[in-house]
Amino acid sequence: MVSENAYVETEKITILSRIKNTTLPGESGVFAALMVMCIIMSIASPYFLKTVNIFNIMRNMSTIGIMAIGMTMIIVTGGIDLSVGSQMAVAGMIMARMLQNGFPIVPSLIIGFGMGLLTGFFNGFMISRLKVTPFIVTLGMLSIARGMTVFFATGTKGVGVASNITVKDPFVNFVGGGYIGPIPFPVIIMFVLVFIFSYFLKNTVLGRQIYAIGSNEEAARLTGVNVDRVKVLTYTFMGFLCALSGIISAGLLSTAATNIGTGTELDVVAAVVIGGASLSGGRGSIAGSIIGAAIMAVLRNSFVLLKMPGYMQTISIGAIIILAVTIDTLRQRKQ
Amino acid sequence: MVSENAYVETEKITILSRIKNTTLPGESGVFAALMVMCIIMSIASPYFLKTVNIFNIMRNMSTIGIMAIGMTMIIVTGGIDLSVGSQMAVAGMIMARMLQNGFPIVPSLIIGFGMGLLTGFFNGFMISRLKVTPFIVTLGMLSIARGMTVFFATGTKGVGVASNITVKDPFVNFVGGGYIGPIPFPVIIMFVLVFIFSYFLKNTVLGRQIYAIGSNEEAARLTGVNVDRVKVLTYTFMGFLCALSGIISAGLLSTAATNIGTGTELDVVAAVVIGGASLSGGRGSIAGSIIGAAIMAVLRNSFVLLKMPGYMQTISIGAIIILAVTIDTLRQRKQ
């Protein structure tokens, strides 16, 4: 028998660890990192805490944040999507081209989202049915969708040359660049999606199945999870979010640019991993990923506010990403 | 008690698996893909099979091929290195800066390689000792080393802006741009390294430990493999190969450019994965990775030879990467 005393002690410890657990297990570390950065910045620059600046930061992270929602799910299943930037570009571009060619807004939007769903579905299909490794499928799609973006942008101004397409549709411009009160509309979209899908991941069967697949794919299958179907769904959903981001970006900038989203895949994956997800699957949360995206957005903003020389920005963005995750890793190991 | 009969049957199964193992398990499929591409190309263009063209292709793939050697080892351990392009750049740049500042070739080379070893060691240290996930560490290093490249390139022309540095050292120029007979020197370097390290991976203690770590890190630790040390070594060696590639590139172009190697990480990882390595570790071979690099080099070559329109180039590079790996995956599943 364990002595009474020991019981009491155990109880104390578990309550402590329970508190830790309920308040964002993986996320609290990076959240602290974000807070530290914000505090430092608000001391270093009088402009940092201005409402405009805060909302600017949020708007600047909104497309990355929206895509990070889907990327979190994909990474939790143990996959990866390197094609998000290109998917975003091609969806925005095809919508813009439709509008430019005189189609009304609704069919243009349908085709734009349809393109995202299609590229996402293609990724999911190749990965789940043909069992091609996600890295390769989506790396290929990174190229394919970019090529398609250029294709759709070609010929609008002279033969054989791609050019950005101006987007002047009031609805699209509002979605990307509008405000509700002082809050930029894309920020509202992002937060709504974050809440819905955080709830979804925690409280629905499908959400739990996503974690099961990432934790042990074979065990999930033997537990009755239709692994292929769930994977197709997550990649297709990712495509949808990319299309949304592409449309937001086209609305905000009033332009569908051929090079929008280049390199974004690393930003989105970084946000998710900084937020505590494991690339081998089974671990990650949308809240964490949004914090990760926020860290990078604050960093970018502060470089401009602090007028840092170019190479120092590049060095410090790398150093701070490593630092944030290192502190978090050490903290988790201690527990 | 197990009957004699059962023994015989087991022996049969295992001999089958042995045959699969020794005849290039992952490589034969992608090798076939490469051959098919070469055959198509030699029919489509009379220039493809010309000796100059073949050696051009090989020279073009040499830096990617050299880095793929180290990347294969890293991926086999279950890791990844996203910083190879930046490591390559910073090593080449610091060497060029030393030469420009009047240092003799030997110390300049030492500093160049030293820089590669240092960045690689930093990656390995953070990953193995502090257990930070390789994706984040090397993503951070991608930024840090690029920033350092710009830093070392800064100030040679007065005010604080980076400029490419001209490299006019005969030794470096020979390493990057020289020939032995009709064969470009970097191609010779690549093949020598490929042979040495293929042998190394198959026939040395350290080589097998690399596979053991990727196969089951915990089991490897329990059998007495010094996992941390092996990991530090592979990442440090990767840094060395990056430095070599950086020096080759500076020699070939007679210039250390600040943007050299940008985006190269995806090319190198793609070569290794096309070559049959698994990103979850334990599987991969240098021969396969070189074939993967060759596939991409032939593809790029064919764009010029076949006069493909711009967006088709981008689309087809993606499509062919997916196709090559899909065929290989289906072939392996059939077996």
Added chain:
Amino acid sequence: ANGQQDKPVRELPPGPAYDSAIQPADSGQVSPIQKSETPIRIAVLGLENNPFWIPVREGAIAAGKELADYNATIDWIVPVGDSHTADVFGSAIDAAIAQEYDAIATIAGDSGIIPYVERAVAAGIPVATFNVETDEPSSRLFFVGADLYRQGLAAGKAVADHYKSKGISNPKIAVMTGFFSVEGHELRRKGFEESLMKEIPGAVIVGRVETLDKDDNGYQLASDFIVSNPDLNGFYSAAGGSVGCAKAVEDNKLGGKVDVFCYDFMDQVMEYVKKGVIVGTIGQQPFAQGHDPAVRLFNYLVAGEVPEAGRMLTQSDFVTKENMSQFGDW
């Protein structure tokens, strides 16, 4: 609702006609008119990712020194990210608005920056663009820089003249661009191809490839073109990678036979101009691009002086071995 300012909005005269263009005589030498009573802060948002920007930054810093005596400070700010895309520069403009700069000069690499420019102007902050801006109009006050499409036209004309003078009526040219997905690169390429075909209808373009702005790719692709087109006459390089291209021509001992045409005055480029491998490179007065926007913005703020035209174009000098000494000591 956004961009509220604590300071009162300044009364400013209207700008010049948007599309009017001139090549000003005082390009690179424009000077401040009068001292400001209140301190003035001007943000110049530039890049430092390749050597092209060296003289641009020199220009901005020179402007800062000149204006220091006139109660103004110039901040040269490099936004995060290696590219002149809208998301990078847009957020930098937003940050500059938040920091209450009196005026902003920015690169306007693609039309996505326009809404940010509008926001700044709405907040009473005049904006000048430099280096690049796209066709799409905005409320910016003026632009200093080259017109990329015209630069392309100029290149086509120069290349055509070159081959005409050599007596080649059907030159075979390989076209290298930086990215198919960068509009500025495409504009140059478009201008080049249009004017080349107009000037020499027999010209043949043997292929169009992208270098991703990297010299190693330039080298590789040039080598491939040389192999597969034994009768190649020249390369047109619209963006980065020109040095690699020239090196490949040199290594194949084709200098003088295969001619390279490209842009800007980087050291390595000028070396190949000297050697005759690069037959000509087209400049765009980078110093003026860094210097003039800040000074002209200052003059506008203190004296209400409005630039003569919406597009203050820098000169697209065609620099060859023969005339290079006029443009600097290389």
Added chain:
Amino acid sequence: MNTDTEVLVECSGVFKQFGGLQALNDVQLDIRRGEVHALVGENGAGKSTLIKILGGIYKRDKGTILYQGKNVKYESPLEAIRDGIAIIHQELSVLLYMNVIENIFMGRMISKNGILQWKEMEELSRKAMDLVGLKIDPYCELSYLSISQRQMIEIARALSIDAKLIIMDEPNSSLSEGETEKLFNVIRNLVKRGISILYVSHKMEEVLEISNRITVFKDGRYSGTSKTNEVTVDDIIQMMVGRELERHYEEGLFSDEVVLEIDHLSGGVFKDISFKLRKGEILGLSGLVGAGRSEICRAIFAADKHDEGCIYLHGKKKNFKNPGDAIRAGLAMVPEDRKNLSLFLEMPIQFNMNMANYPILAKRGIINYSKAKGEAENYIEKLSIKLRKKEDPVKSLSGGNQQKTVLSRWLATNPDVLILDEPTHGVDIGAKAEIYKLMRTLTGQGISIILISSELPEIIAMSDRVAILHEGNLAKILNREEVSEETIMSYATGIRGAAV
């Protein structure tokens, strides 16, 4: 040599804490030279923890460990191996994509001038495998071997180390009787050469057969050491659980109603298998290693595809496309490889328990967590699963408790047919009794069970009928009255009834 008194290892006052859980609380253990020392205790008693401390895998919080008279504190497994301590771990820890030689020699591969000596290692591997009676191509990748073969390789590895102390943590959990007997012969030979063995097992008969002395742990504490020849099974159980266990198996009461019918099923290694499972019946599946028992069950559950034959459930022909279909139709399967096929190691215990049942616990896709929690708590109590809190990752549980977690996952789905592949694998004697009792309760409720087990006593005690497989063929189905160890073995080895 006075092997009786010379002490090789002496642990005293060892403490170890994981988070809030005191896994070891002032335990002691001494092992003499040339003895087989058994270490027993319930699941989670701390046996594996002490072993890992001995092997340099965990660091102790407090306490001394004298090894050959020196106080040792290993920092890594390698140091322990170099000191002559070889461990066969409870959880299989093989290098799946590497060959037999590498699995045996990893960590101490033989090389000359840095070049591996494959020939030499091949020979030594063959010798090591000979010791355990394995005959496998040394260049065969381990992923091609069955679990039991993999376990034999692990034993061979430990034997090939020139060890003074070999620690076996449930070394025969995936082995058949014949192989276990072979292992015991190996152990006897080792002991003769003065090597000490620390043997952990939940099988009391074995412990009594092979050991010289027995140490018992209970709840992380030391509860005593005795000479084997001075104690009975009941004494040990008394020390382990602190109460007498009722150990009688009830006769099943099953109806004639056929629930599941397998008709001429072929695929993988098994050929032309037909049998019927009746309502409330326990059908034992017996056979030697690799006879194809697991494969048949995987085929029924649609985890693998089969080539020919049909499956009827409640008289209706079923064509399950995937395990999900099978589950919805009322099947459940506890697979044999807990770590790879069952557990979501990093996920909470409750998640592991609820996973199969989420579709039922949910309304329009949204999970009713209070119901899920209630269900989990119910089974934690029913199967007396020892845990700290159910939000902990399941990997923090001891092996036996992990097995109970998996069991409760499937019981929660209320299946008609429950397939149990080695269900008491690594489960302690008390829990085993509970599982047996539970199985009987389930059959009482009309659930039918297919039980695969390599433990003959278990098969004999629990099965209403026993189907015996020989090399993929169904050799015989015995009724309860006909069942005995001898008859089963004679069919399983093909001595009898080979003509099919």
